Amino acid sequence: MRIATWNINSVRARADRAVAWLESSGTDVLALQETKCKDEQFPHAVFEAAGYEVAHVGRSQWNGVAVVSRVGIEDVEVAFADQPGFGEDGPVVEARALGATCGGVRVWSLYVPHGRSPDHPHYAYKLAWLEQLRRNAEGWLEADPAAQLALLGDWNVIPYDSDVYDVTAFEGHTHVTQPERDAFFAFADAGFTEVSRVHVPEEGRYTYWDYQQLAFPKNKGLRIDFAYTSPALTDRVTGVSIDREARKGKGASDHVPVVVDLED
DNA sequence: ATGGCCTAGTTGCTAGGA
Numbered sequence: 001m002r003i004a005t006w007n008i009n010s011v012r013a014r015a016d017r018a019v020a021w022l023e024s025s026g027t028d029v030l031a032l033q034e035t036k037c038k039d040e041q042f043p044h045a046v047f048e049a050a051g052y053e054v055a056h057v058g059r060s061q062w063n064g065v066a067v068v069s070r071v072g073i074e075d076v077e078v079a080f081a082d083q084p085g086f087g088e089d090g091p092v093v094e095a096r097a098l099g100a101t102c103g104g105v106r107v108w109s110l111y112v113p114h115g116r117s118p119d120h121p122h123y124a125y126k127l128a129w130l131e132q133l134r135r136n137a138e139g140w141l142e143a144d145p146a147a148q149l150a151l152l153g154d155w156n157v158i159p160y161d162s163d164v165y166d167v168t169a170f171e172g173h174t175h176v177t178q179p180e181r182d183a184f185f186a187f188a189d190a191g192f193t194e195v196s197r198v199h200v201p202e203e204g205r206y207t208y209w210d211y212q213q214l215a216f217p218k219n220k221g222l223r224i225d226f227a228y229t230s231p232a233l234t235d236r237v238t239g240v241s242i243d244r245e246a247r248k249g250k251g252a253s254d255h256v257p258v259v260v261d262l263e264d
Numbered sequence: 265a266t267g268g269c270c271t272a273g274t275t276g277c278t279a280g281g282a
Contacts, residue, residue, distance in 0.1 A: 009281085010271055034281085036271070061272050062280070114281065156282075175282070210282070211269035218267090222282070248266045254281085 001071065001103055001262045003029040005152035005225060006246075007111070007208070007255035011035040011066070014253060015043040019050045021246060025259065028071045029102040031109030031152040033255075035064030042066070057095040064095045065111050065153075071103030080136045084128045086113065086121075097133070105233060105262070106140070110153030115174035123174060126156070130183035138190045141230055149230035151192065154208075154255065156224055157184040159194075162203040163223035175224065192228040196258050199240035207242055208255045216247050225258050236262040 004027045008014050011032060022030060035042065035058050042056045051070050057078035058064030067073060077099040085091030096111040110133070113126040133151075140147055158175045161167040170176045188194065206221025215221065229237060239261045246256040 013271065116280090116282095158282095170282090173282080208282075209266095214266090214268050216266055224282080244266090252266090254270080 001029070001105070001264065002027045002259060003031075003102075003105065003107065003150060003152070003262065004257045004259040005031040005033070005109065005154075005227060006257040007033040007154040007225060007253060009034050009036070009253040009255065011064070012037055012041065012043055014251065015046040017251060017253075019046055019052075021243075021257065022052065022068070023050060025243065025257070027257075027259065029067065029069045029105070029107055030257075031107055032066040032068065033064075033109060033111040033154045035066055036061055037064055055098060055100045057098050059095050062094070063111055065098045065109040067098055067100040067102065067107055067109050069100070069102040072101075074101045076100045080108075080133055082132055084125060084132055086125045096129070105148045105150055107150045107152060110151060110155070112154060112156040114156050115180070118172070118174060118177055126174070127179055127183055130180075131186075134183070134186045134190060137187060137192065137228075141191055146232045147230050148233040148236070149192075150233060150260070151187065151228040152258075152260075153226070154224060155184060155226050157181060158222055158224060159184055159226075163206075165206075165218075165220040165222075175222070187228050191231055193231075193234040194226050194228050195234060195237045195260060196227050196240045196242065199237070200242055205242055206244075207258060209247060211254055225255055227258055227260050229260070233262070238263050
């Protein structure tokens with residue numbers, strides 16, 4: 001089975017591109033982030049015509065996450081327990097996490113809050129969000145140590161200095177602060193393995209390139225999209241790839257898919 | 265090659281992204 005994660009940066013603008021990629025890559029389950037639409041606006045028909053079922057949560061033009069699958073979708077959750085919210089007029093739970101069981105694997109599509117700047121309330125929200133997700137993940141493993149869990153998504157954290165083209169460009173910014181990195185690595189402490197690092201250990205293998213200033217041709221990117229797997233699922237992983245071909249051409253998302261292969 | 269921001273809504277500017 002082949003599973004993947006991709007921040008699509010508007011599913012309405014790129015539904016055809018996403019389905020073409022699903023078919024050409026032979027992907028069975030895809031976690032999408034930043035669909036940027038409400039549920040009723042999601043282009044279901046485009047995916048269904050290709051044989052994929054869709055579970056989506058989107059409440060506005062912002063955020064939005066989905067799981068699409070051709071091996072079934074069961075037990076959909078549109079948030080994790082006690083998922084922190086954000087808002088000027090009181091916290092509102094955003095469409096940033098969706099869980100679904102596909103082909104026996106519990107897949108979570110995750111869009112971690114950006115943080116905006118280290119002194120912005122969004123930054124505290126980001127840390128709280130990651131901590132509460134990690135508590136849930138620990139609980140899922142505690143309840144079933146043999147659970148096959150995949151935490152897939154745009155983590156909005158640059159774990160190592162080598163995961164950015166020039167770390168000095170991020171001084172004073174989010175993504176590289178120690179609390180964010182600690183929150184990211186806490187999932188490893190909880191028993192999960194970030195399998196893209198295992199199979200794609202080389203530096204300069206980014207998953208995101210800004211649209212501006214020829215960032216992609218110059219390979220001035222960030223590595224911020226990751227796949228954490230539980231021990232039982234890690235045992236099944238045969239390979240991981242980052243499909244930078246998907247960044248090419250007019251109309252590309254600024255992120256590319258991270259693909260995880262599992263033995264049957 | 266891969267090419268000098270993009271998307272959607274409150275549209276002709278603004279917010280958000282990283």
